Amino acid sequence: MVKTYxxxxxxxxxxxxxxxxxxxxxxxVEVKTKNTFVxxxxxxxxxxxxxxxxxxxxxxxxxxxxxxxxxxxxxxxVSWSNLKRYFARESWKEKYRKYDQKNELPLQVWDSDxxxxxxxxxxxxxxxxDDISDYYDDVRLTSVDNEFxxxxxxxxxxxxxxxxxSIVHFKLMHxxxxxxxxxxxxxxxxxxEKSEIDLIENYKKNFxxxxxxxxxxxxxxGFKEFTNYFIKNGTRIDYTNDxxxxxxxxxxxxxxxxxxxxxxxxxxxxxxxxxxVGKIYDLYKSNYENSMNFVITGxxxxxxxxxxxxxxxxxxxxxxxxxxxxxHLSGQTKMQLVHSQVSQKEQESQLSFLTSVSSVYSDFDNFxxxxxxxxxxxxxxxxxxxxxxxxxxxxWKGIYNLISDEFQLFNLNNDPNEKVDISSINKTIKMxxxxxxxxxxxxxxxxxxxxxxAYNF
Amino acid sequence: xxxxxxxxxFILYSFPLYSITLDExxxxxxxxxxxxxxxxxxxxxxxxxxxxxxxxxxLGVRNLIINLEVLYPILPEKAEAYVKNNFFLLLKSxxxxxxxxxxxxxxxxxxxxxNPPQLVQEFDRKVELKxxxxxxxxxxxxxxxxxKHNKYEGCQSFFFLHDKKAVFKxxxxxxxxxxxxxxxxxxxxxxxx
Numbered sequence: 001m002v003k004t005y006x007x008x009x010x011x012x013x014x015x016x017x018x019x020x021x022x023x024x025x026x027x028x029v030e031v032k033t034k035n036t037f038v039x040x041x042x043x044x045x046x047x048x049x050x051x052x053x054x055x056x057x058x059x060x061x062x063x064x065x066x067x068x069x070x071x072x073x074x075x076x077x078v079s080w081s082n083l084k085r086y087f088a089r090e091s092w093k094e095k096y097r098k099y100d101q102k103n104e105l106p107l108q109v110w111d112s113d114x115x116x117x118x119x120x121x122x123x124x125x126x127x128x129x130d131d132i133s134d135y136y137d138d139v140r141l142t143s144v145d146n147e148f149x150x151x152x153x154x155x156x157x158x159x160x161x162x163x164x165x166s167i168v169h170f171k172l173m174h175x176x177x178x179x180x181x182x183x184x185x186x187x188x189x190x191x192x193e194k195s196e197i198d199l200i201e202n203y204k205k206n207f208x209x210x211x212x213x214x215x216x217x218x219x220x221x222g223f224k225e226f227t228n229y230f231i232k233n234g235t236r237i238d239y240t241n242d243x244x245x246x247x248x249x250x251x252x253x254x255x256x257x258x259x260x261x262x263x264x265x266x267x268x269x270x271x272x273x274x275x276x277v278g279k280i281y282d283l284y285k286s287n288y289e290n291s292m293n294f295v296i297t298g299x300x301x302x303x304x305x306x307x308x309x310x311x312x313x314x315x316x317x318x319x320x321x322x323x324x325x326x327x328h329l330s331g332q333t334k335m336q337l338v339h340s341q342v343s344q345k346e347q348e349s350q351l352s353f354l355t356s357v358s359s360v361y362s363d364f365d366n367f368x369x370x371x372x373x374x375x376x377x378x379x380x381x382x383x384x385x386x387x388x389x390x391x392x393x394x395x396w397k398g399i400y401n402l403i404s405d406e407f408q409l410f411n412l413n414n415d416p417n418e419k420v421d422i423s424s425i426n427k428t429i430k431m432x433x434x435x436x437x438x439x440x441x442x443x444x445x446x447x448x449x450x451x452x453x454a455y456n457f
Numbered sequence: 458x459x460x461x462x463x464x465x466x467f468i469l470y471s472f473p474l475y476s477i478t479l480d481e482x483x484x485x486x487x488x489x490x491x492x493x494x495x496x497x498x499x500x501x502x503x504x505x506x507x508x509x510x511x512x513x514x515x516l517g518v519r520n521l522i523i524n525l526e527v528l529y530p531i532l533p534e535k536a537e538a539y540v541k542n543n544f545f546l547l548l549k550s551x552x553x554x555x556x557x558x559x560x561x562x563x564x565x566x567x568x569x570x571x572n573p574p575q576l577v578q579e580f581d582r583k584v585e586l587k588x589x590x591x592x593x594x595x596x597x598x599x600x601x602x603x604x605k606h607n608k609y610e611g612c613q614s615f616f617f618l619h620d621k622k623a624v625f626k627x628x629x630x631x632x633x634x635x636x637x638x639x640x641x642x643x644x645x646x647x648x649x650x
Contacts, residue, residue, distance in 0.1 A: 386546045402543075403550045404598045427502075435504040435511040438528065442539035446546075 034330050036293040036354050037158045038167040039151075039280065040083050041273060043312060044298040046324040048270055051337075058270060060278030064296055064326060066335050069364050071325040073341040075378050075391055078452065079300035079312045079320050082169050083347060148279050155280070159288045165351050169299075170273075263304065293330055293354050297347070298323035306417065316380040316389035316399060317418050327354055338364050340374035341393045349373055379440060385452035388437045398423075398433035402441070407434060477501060482514055486529055486623045491647040492518070521629055523644060529623035536617040536624040540587065543615060543626070547589055548574065550600035572603060577638060582650050588614040590638045597630050612637040618650065 046052040050062035051070050151168065158166035277296060284294050301322045302312050312320045325347065342350070350373060368374040378391040389399045395413035400406075409423035409430050423430045446452055480493040482501055490496065497517035504511045512527040528539065551574055574591035590612045592603045597611060614627045627645065631637045 384546075384549060386550060402546055403600070404596075431502050431504045431513070432506075436506055438511060438526075439506055439509060441542045442531065442535040444538075444542055446542055 034291060034293055034355055035158055036165045036295060036327075036351055037155055037284070037288070038083065038165060038295040038297065038351065039277065040167055040169040040297050040299060042082065042170065042299055043302055044270070044273065044324060045266070045302040045304070045319065046298065046322055047301070047319070048267060049324050051335075052324060058274040060274045060281065061296070064277060064281050064294070064328060067332050068294075068326040068328040069332075069336050069338050071327075071338045071340075071342060073339060074297075074323050074325040074343070074347070075318070075321040075341070075380060076300040076323055076344050077321075077378065077380050078383075079316070079380070080383060081344075081453075082299040083167055083297070083344065083351075148276065148283075151276075151280050152283055155283065155288060155292075159292050165355060170276075266302075290330060294328040295326065295351065295354070297325040299344070313383035314387075316382055316387060318391075318397075318412075318416075321378075321380045321389070321391070327351075329354065336364060338368070340365050340368040341376075341378060341391070342368070342373070343375050343378040343380075346373050346375060377436070379437070381444075381452055383452070385444065385446060388440065390433050390436055396429055396433070398430065398437070400434055400437050402437070409433070479514070479516065482512065483527070485510070485512070486527060486618075486621045488618070488621060488623075489649045491649065492644075495519075518644060521631065521640060523641075524626075524628040526626040527623050528626075529621065531617075531622055531624050533617065533619060539624055540615040540617065543613075544576070544587065544589060547599055547613065548576075550598075551591070574599070575638075579642065581642070581645060584616050584618065584650055586614055586616045586642070586645060588612055588638050588641060593630075608632075610637040612641045614641055614645065616645070 048056055049058060049065075050056040051065050052072070056062065154166065154168055158164070281294065284292070288294075300312055301319050303315065303317065303320050306319045307315060307317045323344075325342075327350070346368075350368075353367075353371075353373075374393070376393045378389075380389045380391065381387070386403045387399065387401050389397065391397045391412075395411055397410045397412050397418065399408045399410075399418075407423050407430055408418075408421040409426055410418045410420065411422060412418070415422075444452060477498055478493050479496045479498055480489045482498060483489065495518070498514060499517050499522070500513075500515035502513045509531060510527075510529055512525075514525040516523040516525060528536075531539065572592040574589055577588045577590070579586045579588065590610060591599055593599060593609050593611050594601045594603050594607045595609065597609060599611065599613075603609065609630050609632055611630045612628070615624065617624045627641060629637060629641045629644070631640060
């Protein structure tokens with residue numbers, strides 16, 4: 001009797017085990033995932049790039065765009081941070097649980113190793129300050145050719161891992177700052193289109209002979225030595241990132257700045273970037289096309305005095321917050337424009353999603369809509385956190401100075417350059433936007449550092 | 458007949474202007490002010506985001522303009538962050554604005570040494586009041602430096618009422634002849650907490 005009972009029990013256990021195994025087999029359908037390699041570039045104004053502009057000559061970037069998803073409405077939340085900072089947030093993990101539940105994404109990999117590499121590459125030596133080193137892992141003297149060799153190694157590593165996202169962040173559009181003379185000479189040489197490597201070598205050679213060795217990273221237009229160089233008749237300005245002060249300065253002195261030359265230098269620098277992108281894309285196409293996605297993106301734009309400003313940390317107008325963003329999915333042969341409004345905080349989830357895509361999505365806009373991955377409202381802040389912007393997908397944009405209570409309202413559908421403040425005739429929308437921004441004030445975390453953090457978004 | 462019609466129209470048109478008192482504006486948070494009848498509500502706006510409400514009032518009190526904002530409902534810890542962030546930004550506006558890039562030097566006129574803002578913390582019937590007073594110019598912007606002929610005093614106060622789950626911001630400017638914080642605290646004392 002006991003023996004029969006034990007036999008029955010064993011049979012029951014075996015049946016149960018088989019059933020569990022069968023269930024596991026049906027739910028563990030392997031999702032084909034692909035790695036994603038991201039090239040991120042600092043301070044690139046998209047208004048000079050193909051697709052975003054009608055007369056751009058940067059053919060390599062155009063070549064990447066022609067076989068990618070191109071996001072036409074990507075805006076940053078804070079204009080001094082990059083993707084790394086967004087991936088470092090804790091909140092993203094919670095957000096992707098929904099994908100995990102659907103067995104769509106390999107979260108176990110991302111949790112431990114989502115950022116394979118985040119490097120800063122600039123053609124200079126850096127005197128790393130505390131708050132700067134917080135932003136970047138690695139700084140070194142380099143050149144385009146050296147860069148390419150490094151990138152080839154990184155790409156190989158990225159392709160050999162499983163289901164991860166590798167990000168390389170560049171600051172090619174930033175310039176080193178040494179002394180007036182050397183810096184000015186360097187810029188002048190670049191305008192004359194001297195080779196990049198010669199410049200770097202010359203820079204390296206002369207670096208030790210300068211006693212102060214005071215090198216900082218700077219936004220191209222954001223410091224007085226650069227601006228001085230482009231001011232005719234030797235007029236000096238005291239650079240400021242205070243908006244009001246800058247407006248006053250530009251009204252009185254702006255006519256002396258040679259903006260054409262300034263733009264020429266910027267475009268020259270973009271040409272270097274374009275060359276590098278072309279080399280990397282060719283490498284990708286010939287070796288990793290079948291196993292990896294390829295993303296190129298910016299982190300924010302640059303102001304070219306559209307709103308009396310030459311920097312990118314002070315004001316959240318579109319020329320500062322907009323950035324370029326394209327994602328070439330493995331096997332993609334045609335361009336697909338994505339019109340949905342997205343911010344950097346959505347970028348992290350989109351990039352995560354791309355690792356799980358086994359074929360090209362036919363309608364990425366529709367994906368964004370159905371997964372609520374687009375932004376109906378994008379909040380952006382200036383460095384100090386006292387000027388905020390809301391950019392609504394329906395075309396309204398508000399810019400609010402939280403301290404002086406000044407508010408500007410623009411209808412981007414009719415006024416894409418944010419020139420005509422219509423807050424006085426749209427008081428209800430103004431009030432609603434002011435309220436939304438004020439409500440943000442209990443959610444932001446200010447630190448004692450220089451800028452409010454991307455962790456807030 | 459025609460005369461009466463215009464009279465009725467005039468009464469209908471002007472009635473709401475005079476009938477919406479300070480107390481009536483604050484009824485939603487169940488708060489009254491002892492001088493409500495003497496306070497002119499010059500402008501009243503309200504809004505919400507589906508979760509919270511916001512009221513903004515411009516008040517005429519004797520010869521002063523007082524701006525009053527109410528945000529509700531709000532949890533105590535959120536209210537604390539809201540007040541903290543507001544003060545942080547306010548105080549920062551008196552400093553040179555920092556930048557993320559070392560070397561971008563701001564040469565903004567700095568009034569911190571000559572006219573430093575004063576942060577006062579007081580209690581009124583167990584309600585903690587934080588008042589920041591500062592000198593400014595006719596722009597009335599915090600951080601703008603006053604001069605001899607162009608000197609205004611501004612005060613901003615924040616307080617949170619636990620039972621009403623509401624955070625209040627009150628702002629007043631005086632032309633330097635009277636004490637800003639005295640005016641502001643006097644107005645706050647009129648609230649029936």
